[in-house]
Amino acid sequence: MHTSAVEDYLKAVCEIGRTEETVTTSALAARLDVSPASVTGMVKKLAVMKLVTYERYYGVALTNAGRRIAIEVIRHHRLVETYLHEALGVPWDEVHAEAEKWEHVLSEDVEARMDEALGHPTNDPHGAPIPTPTLELVEPDWPPLARMDAGTKAVVAEVSDDDPELLRYVGGLGLYPGTALEVISSAPYSDGPVTVRVLDGDQRGAEHAVGHRAAAHLFVRDVK
Amino acid sequence: MHTSAVEDYLKAVCEIGRTEETVTTSALAARLDVSPASVTGMVKKLAVMKLVTYERYYGVALTNAGRRIAIEVIRHHRLVETYLHEALGVPWDEVHAEAEKWEHVLSEDVEARMDEALGHPTNDPHGAPIPTPTLELVEPDWPPLARMDAGTKAVVAEVSDDDPELLRYVGGLGLYPGTALEVISSAPYSDGPVTVRVLDGDQRGAEHAVGHRAAAHLFVRDVK
DNA sequence: GTTAATTTTTAGTCTTCCCTAAAACAACTG
DNA sequence: CAGTTGTTTTAGGGAAGACTAAAAATTAAC
Numbered sequence: 001m002h003t004s005a006v007e008d009y010l011k012a013v014c015e016i017g018r019t020e021e022t023v024t025t026s027a028l029a030a031r032l033d034v035s036p037a038s039v040t041g042m043v044k045k046l047a048v049m050k051l052v053t054y055e056r057y058y059g060v061a062l063t064n065a066g067r068r069i070a071i072e073v074i075r076h077h078r079l080v081e082t083y084l085h086e087a088l089g090v091p092w093d094e095v096h097a098e099a100e101k102w103e104h105v106l107s108e109d110v111e112a113r114m115d116e117a118l119g120h121p122t123n124d125p126h127g128a129p130i131p132t133p134t135l136e137l138v139e140p141d142w143p144p145l146a147r148m149d150a151g152t153k154a155v156v157a158e159v160s161d162d163d164p165e166l167l168r169y170v171g172g173l174g175l176y177p178g179t180a181l182e183v184i185s186s187a188p189y190s191d192g193p194v195t196v197r198v199l200d201g202d203q204r205g206a207e208h209a210v211g212h213r214a215a216a217h218l219f220v221r222d223v224k
Numbered sequence: 225m226h227t228s229a230v231e232d233y234l235k236a237v238c239e240i241g242r243t244e245e246t247v248t249t250s251a252l253a254a255r256l257d258v259s260p261a262s263v264t265g266m267v268k269k270l271a272v273m274k275l276v277t278y279e280r281y282y283g284v285a286l287t288n289a290g291r292r293i294a295i296e297v298i299r300h301h302r303l304v305e306t307y308l309h310e311a312l313g314v315p316w317d318e319v320h321a322e323a324e325k326w327e328h329v330l331s332e333d334v335e336a337r338m339d340e341a342l343g344h345p346t347n348d349p350h351g352a353p354i355p356t357p358t359l360e361l362v363e364p365d366w367p368p369l370a371r372m373d374a375g376t377k378a379v380v381a382e383v384s385d386d387d388p389e390l391l392r393y394v395g396g397l398g399l400y401p402g403t404a405l406e407v408i409s410s411a412p413y414s415d416g417p418v419t420v421r422v423l424d425g426d427q428r429g430a431e432h433a434v435g436h437r438a439a440a441h442l443f444v445r446d447v448k
Numbered sequence: 449g450t451t452a453a454t455t456t457t458t459a460g461t462c463t464t465c466c467c468t469a470a471a472a473c474a475a476c477t478g
Numbered sequence: 479c480a481g482t483t484g485t486t487t488t489a490g491g492g493a494a495g496a497c498t499a500a501a502a503a504t505t506a507a508c
Contacts, residue, residue: 037487057484057485084334097331110308261457281455
């Protein structure tokens with residue numbers, strides 16, 4: 001087995017790689033809240049372990065072995081989030097913190113049982129896709145709400161899961177994965193709020209001004 | 225928070241104290257599978273933390289603060305075992321190993337939700353009592369099957385949970401907490417097997433010779 | 449009651465793991 | 479090419495936990 005730190009680094013490489021072309025030392029340092037020097041040290045260790053390839057001054061990339069571990073951890077994380085939410089009623093803004101701990105101790109057997117009990121869910125409570133048991137993972141890159149033009153109809157696809165306050169805010173607006181909405185007004189490339197009308201759920205019909213930061217972390221898919 | 229090692233030591237002190245008058249260095253060393261010198265070192269640390277009282281060459285005892293932590297960990301452990309067994313169908317010989325990991329990462333919130341979901345169970349799958357939310361714990365000391373005389377009728381109360389093989393063996397004989405049985409023959413103070421007739425469950429009517437080691441780890445309560 | 453055997457403690461080391469600050473270095477920018 | 483930015487190296491630290499070997503205290507044996 002690997003240490004939690006190793007798993008956290010691999011997960012971070014995978015997650016940063018989702019949006020960035022190259023995974024840099026400083027990006028990892030920022031995400032993991034450690035110094036760049038620490039990252040260099042750990043990354044060299046991971047390279048020796050053949051979990052990443054590492055080119056000085058360029059960046060890091062996962063090897064197949066490393067990717068397997070990263071996706072395994074992500075699967076654990078998202079499955080646990082889903083389980084806590086669905087089976088135990090843990091609010092969606094709390095599941096992330098708990099899953100951060102559980103992801104490192106979950107056995108494959110219990111993982112499979114949770115998956116079964118939930119009916120093989122495909123997405124966690126924040127909309128993120130759960131990797132398959134065979135560790136396939138396709139992460140679509142939905143556009144953020146912040147970039148939608150006025151008049152667009154869209155459905156909430158995913159909300160960033162790492163900021164509980166953001167989640168409580170967004171949840172308070174009635175915006176969850178699957179919720180349909182219409183963009184009333186938007187200020188593209190500025191940092192103003194996006195006004196939306198909620199078309200679904202318990203806030204159906206309500207109009208809300210969604211702050212820019214939230215709109216940048218709330219991803220939607222277009223509706224034709 | 226405390227480290228896993230600290231929690232493990234406190235739990236071990238609590239569990240040894242259940243049967244032994246004094247908790248010795250060597251008993252802890254044996255249970256935790258470390259050298260006696262290591263135990264002395266850690267115990268001194270725990271004493272500084274005011275989690276145990278410690279008298280050189282005599283033994284260790286939990287303080288109230290230490291006992292609270294120990295019982296909290298035991299509550300986590302047994303609740304998780306019960307949850308895994310009841311809610312996820314994990315076999316009773318596997319729950320212990322998983323709970324050993326989970327007990328250190330379970331939040332109070334999720335603990336309460338598991339307790340609720342299970343309807344506030346009082347005993348884990350091996351029959352051991354689950355401490356209450358207010359951390360009260362009474363551990364009755366049932367006699368082992370090995371000490372029952374021929375002709376006695378009894379009900380299985382508890383089975384030691386730390387040896388999966390033993391649990392599979394005992395389970396294979398149809399002996400679970402709550403199972404009624406009658407002692408057919410017994411060799412007191414020797415190490416021969418105890419022959420029992422199962423009066424309950426899927427092996428009802430069957431007669432089994434229970435090996436001495438198993439009979440020493442299987443505890444029963446008398447039936448008048 | 450002395451000696452012998454057993455436990456326990458001291459004392460000193462080691463390993464693992466991860467982190468940091470500061471200096472040196474490479475790569476881009478204009 | 480000179481400066482800025484980001485990265486790596488160097489050098490070091492410290493927490494956590496465990497170990498060995500030898501000394502000390504306790505207990506048991508004669």
